[in-house]
Amino acid sequence: MRRRVIGASACAMFGALAMVVAFAKPLASQAAQAHPLVSQTEYEHWQTELSNWGRWGKDDEMGTLNLVTPAKRKAAAALVREGVSVSLASNAFTKKDVDVPCPVEWAMVTAGDAGATDRVAYPCIHGAGTTHLDSFAHRFFGGKMWNGYPVAGLVTKEGGAARNSILTMKGGIVTRAVLYDIPRLKGVPYLEPGTRIFSEDLEAWERKAGVKAMAGDAMLIRWGRWARRARLGPWAIDEGSAGLDNSVIPWLKKRDLALLGWETPGYVPQPSGDLPRIALHDFVLTILGVHLIDRADFDAVAEAAAARNRWEFMLTVAPLPIPNGTGSPVNPIAMF
Numbered sequence: 001m002r003r004r005v006i007g008a009s010a011c012a013m014f015g016a017l018a019m020v021v022a023f024a025k026p027l028a029s030q031a032a033q034a035h036p037l038v039s040q041t042e043y044e045h046w047q048t049e050l051s052n053w054g055r056w057g058k059d060d061e062m063g064t065l066n067l068v069t070p071a072k073r074k075a076a077a078a079l080v081r082e083g084v085s086v087s088l089a090s091n092a093f094t095k096k097d098v099d100v101p102c103p104v105e106w107a108m109v110t111a112g113d114a115g116a117t118d119r120v121a122y123p124c125i126h127g128a129g130t131t132h133l134d135s136f137a138h139r140f141f142g143g144k145m146w147n148g149y150p151v152a153g154l155v156t157k158e159g160g161a162a163r164n165s166i167l168t169m170k171g172g173i174v175t176r177a178v179l180y181d182i183p184r185l186k187g188v189p190y191l192e193p194g195t196r197i198f199s200e201d202l203e204a205w206e207r208k209a210g211v212k213a214m215a216g217d218a219m220l221i222r223w224g225r226w227a228r229r230a231r232l233g234p235w236a237i238d239e240g241s242a243g244l245d246n247s248v249i250p251w252l253k254k255r256d257l258a259l260l261g262w263e264t265p266g267y268v269p270q271p272s273g274d275l276p277r278i279a280l281h282d283f284v285l286t287i288l289g290v291h292l293i294d295r296a297d298f299d300a301v302a303e304a305a306a307a308r309n310r311w312e313f314m315l316t317v318a319p320l321p322i323p324n325g326t327g328s329p330v331n332p333i334a335m336f
Contacts, residue, residue: 035198038246039276043283047141050253052289053148059078060147061168062279063136064258067216068175076176076314079288080335086304088261088315088332089131089191090226090297092120099234100129125272125327128237128264134292135168137161138326139239139282146289160324165262167290169238169291170321175258177218179314180205181302182242190224193240209311215256218315222298225263243267253288259317260284261293261332293317293332301334308336 023130056066093100102124109117125132136146137160143151146164154163183190183196191197206212213219223242229235241264252260266277284290305311314335319328 010328033162033248035196035245037271038249038279040275043246043275043279046249046283047287050250051287053146053287055289058147060289061136061164063146063291064216064256065169065173065291067256068173068258069216070333072176072216073174076174079176079312079314084304084336086301086336088293088298088301088333088334089219089330090129090295092329093129097129097234099229099237100127102127102131104219122329125325126327128295130329131296131331132294132327133317133330134285134293134294134327135161135166135287135325136164136285137166139278139285141282141286144286146286156270156327161326162324166319166322166325169317169319172316172318173218173259173291174314174316175216175218177220177259177261177300177313178209178211178213179220179222179301179305179311179313180209180213181222181225181305181311183222183227184302184306188224190228190305191242193242194267195223195242196245196267197221197243197248198245199248202248202251211312213255214256216258217255218259218261218293219252219255219257220261220293220296220298220301220315221263222302223263224299226297226299237264241266243269244280246275249280249283250292252284257290258308259293259315260290261296261298263296263298265292265294293330296332304334305336310336 053064055064092104094104095105096103105121105123107119109119122130124130126138137155140151145151149163155161182200182201182205185201185208221244225237225241225245243262243264243266265281268277270277281292285292316333317330319330322328
């Protein structure tokens with residue numbers, strides 16, 4: 001009898017296990033169906049269907065920054081109630097690490113009783129360890145950059161960018177910004193590498209925060225890169241990061257953003273058969289004409305926003321006026 005009871009329990013246990021396995025496959029299949037990967041064909045179709053080329057004339061070099069009007073800047077300034085400022089930049093790294101393969105070159109040149117001078121160089125403005133602003137002369141599609149300008153003859157190693165350079169933004173960017181704190185939405189300190197952020201996540205955050213990014217705004221996406229580094233130490237972020245899924249591209253087009261900022265430009269590891277990691281980065285920059293704040297640090301502003309339960313603020317971004325440059329280190333400032 002004892003043997004029969006044990007046998008019956010074992011059968012029940014294996015039966016339950018079989019049911020779990022049986023249900024796991026449909027659930028996995030449902031998840032894949034809910035968020036299918038964007039195909040190369042779809043991506044190429046969007047390049048025509050969603051393009052903003054020519055929207056502000058054939059000679060435009062500003063893209064959606066055209067939506068940041070004087071009225072938009074005044075409205076952003078009205079969000080400043082306390083005069084509290086918060087940086088959105090990471091501190092410059094001067095030593096090489098696994099997540100900073102190309103650090104800033106810094107050295108003291110003189111130091112004495114009368115004063116001191118130092119030297120700073122950014123050998124990799126677009127590198128993983130530098131918060132920076134991308135110009136439209138940074139990435140291309142089929143030999144063309146923003147607004148259809150040919151790369152040939154306009155962007156060269158000898159002369160730099162004759163069109164779409166960082167110098168177009170010498171006057172700086174001042175607009176309303178909205179922070180999307182996806183880890184806070186999910187109730188976690190940070191998202192794990194490979195996590196894909198979908199439009200429903202963004203809209204869920206908007207319902208929770210009570211605000212959303214609209215035309216002429218800056219949209220800032222936090223997944224928790226720096227919070228994860230603080231807890232676990234540095235890791236190769238270009239081999240492990242969360243980020244926006246490619247399916248968000250039409251959603252971004254509808255929002256008419258003036259500026260998009262994030263901590264890393266794409267998610268890795270990627271599912272098998274997915275588009276290249278920076279497919280969304282390149283599309284937003286080159287086809288939609290949205291400038292990008294890349295490799296930012298949103299931890300401090302997330303804490304400031306949470307303390308006030310206010311996820312919108314005035315944002316200022318002032319790139320260095322580098323003639324013919326494709327980008328610039330920046331220290332974006334949020335003002336509450």
